[in-house]
Amino acid sequence: MSVPLALRALLRSRNGLVGCVLVGVLVLSALVSLVWTPYDPTLVRPQDGWLLPFSGGHLLGTDRLGRDELSQLLTGARSTLRTALLAAAVAAVVGLALALTAVLLPRWPGAAVVQLTDVLIAFPVLLIAMILTAVHGGSTWTVITAIGVGAGVNLARVARAEAARVLDTDYVLAAHAAGSGTWRTVRKHLLPNIAPTLIVQLSLVLSVAVLAEAALSFLGFGTPAPAVSWGRMLYEQQAYIAARPLLVIWPGIAVAASVLGFNLLGDGLREATDARLRVREVTPV
Amino acid sequence: MSLLKISDLSVRIGGTTVVEEVGLELAPGERLALIGESGSGKSLTALAVMGLLPDGAEATGSVRLGGEQLLGLGDRELSRLRGERMAMVFQEPMSALNPLMRIGRQLAEPLRLHRGLNRRQAAAAAVELAAQVGLPDPELLVRSWPHQLSGGQRQRVGLAMALATRPALLIADEPTTALDVTVQADMLRLLDELVQQHGTALLFISHDLAVVARLCPRVAVLKDGRLVEEGATKTVVKTPRHPYTQRLVAAARATGWDTPEVAR
Numbered sequence: 001m002s003v004p005l006a007l008r009a010l011l012r013s014r015n016g017l018v019g020c021v022l023v024g025v026l027v028l029s030a031l032v033s034l035v036w037t038p039y040d041p042t043l044v045r046p047q048d049g050w051l052l053p054f055s056g057g058h059l060l061g062t063d064r065l066g067r068d069e070l071s072q073l074l075t076g077a078r079s080t081l082r083t084a085l086l087a088a089a090v091a092a093v094v095g096l097a098l099a100l101t102a103v104l105l106p107r108w109p110g111a112a113v114v115q116l117t118d119v120l121i122a123f124p125v126l127l128i129a130m131i132l133t134a135v136h137g138g139s140t141w142t143v144i145t146a147i148g149v150g151a152g153v154n155l156a157r158v159a160r161a162e163a164a165r166v167l168d169t170d171y172v173l174a175a176h177a178a179g180s181g182t183w184r185t186v187r188k189h190l191l192p193n194i195a196p197t198l199i200v201q202l203s204l205v206l207s208v209a210v211l212a213e214a215a216l217s218f219l220g221f222g223t224p225a226p227a228v229s230w231g232r233m234l235y236e237q238q239a240y241i242a243a244r245p246l247l248v249i250w251p252g253i254a255v256a257a258s259v260l261g262f263n264l265l266g267d268g269l270r271e272a273t274d275a276r277l278r279v280r281e282v283t284p285v
Numbered sequence: 286m287s288l289l290k291i292s293d294l295s296v297r298i299g300g301t302t303v304v305e306e307v308g309l310e311l312a313p314g315e316r317l318a319l320i321g322e323s324g325s326g327k328s329l330t331a332l333a334v335m336g337l338l339p340d341g342a343e344a345t346g347s348v349r350l351g352g353e354q355l356l357g358l359g360d361r362e363l364s365r366l367r368g369e370r371m372a373m374v375f376q377e378p379m380s381a382l383n384p385l386m387r388i389g390r391q392l393a394e395p396l397r398l399h400r401g402l403n404r405r406q407a408a409a410a411a412v413e414l415a416a417q418v419g420l421p422d423p424e425l426l427v428r429s430w431p432h433q434l435s436g437g438q439r440q441r442v443g444l445a446m447a448l449a450t451r452p453a454l455l456i457a458d459e460p461t462t463a464l465d466v467t468v469q470a471d472m473l474r475l476l477d478e479l480v481q482q483h484g485t486a487l488l489f490i491s492h493d494l495a496v497v498a499r500l501c502p503r504v505a506v507l508k509d510g511r512l513v514e515e516g517a518t519k520t521v522v523k524t525p526r527h528p529y530t531q532r533l534v535a536a537a538r539a540t541g542w543d544t545p546e547v548a549r
Contacts, residue, residue: 171383174375174446177372178394178446179366180368181360181361184398
């Protein structure tokens with residue numbers, strides 16, 4: 001199926017459409033924050049603290065230290081998106097590498113890779129991240145590596161099952177019978193046929209990554225201050241939740257909407273790539 | 286000299302011997318039918334020749350193609366021979382084509398692999414190949430996807446792919462079993478015609494004596510992994526010696542095939 005056709009199928013499903021819109025808002029906010037935010041998100045002006053929405057030129061108000069809430073949200077979108085995308089990239093590399101070695105290696109080394117993957121799955125992503133942070137200190141890269149590896153081993157399990165299924169098909173046997181070598185078969189037959197599943201899984205990895213990034217910065221294991229992130233905003237405002245609930249609700253909505261967006265996008269992609277729901281091109285014969 | 290010489294071929298899967306000391310010989314351009322019920326080891330014999338046995342299956346004995354020993358060859362050497370000197374047509378046309386690759390690209394795949402054709406030449410060759418196996422509207426067809434073709438059309442694509450490089454040996458593993466009866470007849474006629482035209486040796490695997498009798502002058506009967514009878518199809522049909530072959534002949538007659546139309 002061609003790319004424009006898949007996109008049309010994606011936008012036709014309600015899940016896909018809503019997912020695209022929510023993810024679109026996230027991407028747009030991140031892009032806008034690159035060139036413009038109403039105020040410097042880290043600018044501290046105690047005399048402007050606790051401003052309500054629509055007051056003093058601050059659309060969503062300010063926090064205790066007088067930092068502009070909207071500016072922080074926009075800048076937070078950037079770090080959320082960057083972390084999520086890079087973590088998904090790490091997950092894709094880790095997952096594909098583990099899955100391919102598991103199915104392509106001969107019997108016992110392949111089985112060993114599967115066992116290793118299963119052991120790694122047992123470690124929660126947050127735990128891995130905390131251990132890494134404790135050892136190497138908090139940084140964006142620690143968070144990305146931890147989330148990427150954690151999600152990658154989960155992805156590896158799905159990818160391995162799918163790769164094993166494809167390797168077992170007659171068309172792979174036919175390709176070998178035609179003289180196709182292992183790598184050519186992987187490139188031309190295996191990867192294209194597991195790609196739809198992988199893409200769906202990766203969009204779910206993105207949603208997990210958004211949540212994990214927020215959780216880690218909330219717990220103080222994320223990118224250290226002065227970097228702005230939604231999790232840190234939640235952490236800093238939680239003591240004042242009774243006095244200024246809105247300051248917690250905004251970043252909360254941002255996290256929830258992003259996670260929902262990626263989840264719905266994943267659902268939409270699954271529907272769009274499902275062979276049974278596929279739009280048929282005009283049959284030539 | 287024989288093109289294919291199989292001797293003492295045994296295939297073991299996890300301690301069970303599923304093919305036992307099979308010996309077959311095929312001259313260039315000759316046709317041999319290998320028949321037997323499912324589970325008799327016909328397909329495994331074919332896969333052993335191609336070097337495509339599943340994981341965990343182990344072949345011993347000797348398989349020589351044009352004098353070259355195939356058993357024990359590395360994957361790289363085998364890849365050079367597969368699709369070039371020997372090719373295979375599979376039973377299930379619905380699953381033997383990559384669903385995400387256009388027909389034309391699949392058709393020309395062996396030519397790109399073994400003849401080093403570039404994309405353009407391959408596209409032109411694909412149209413030619415499609416026309417050769419009697420596919421309608423080849424220009425348009427090479428641009429379509431596998432799911433847009435009928436079973437018979439897909440099997441023709443499979444046959445065209447296998448014969449693209451004019452291999453010396455074609456192994457057809459029940460190529461008509463999954464097709465409608467009327468399409469079956471067309472397919473057999475086409476196979477007969479092309480193999481004749483190219484001078485390809487044919488190893489035709491089937492469970493149906495009626496089908497192979499029309500196509501192959503020589504037949505070998507496999508039962509439980511052992512070769513129980515081999516000879517001219519005419520003789521085997523008229524005077525089957527082994528009880529299993531007698532049952533096969535009886536079964537073929539019972540399905541309305543009473544005047545055997547035997548190949549030369």
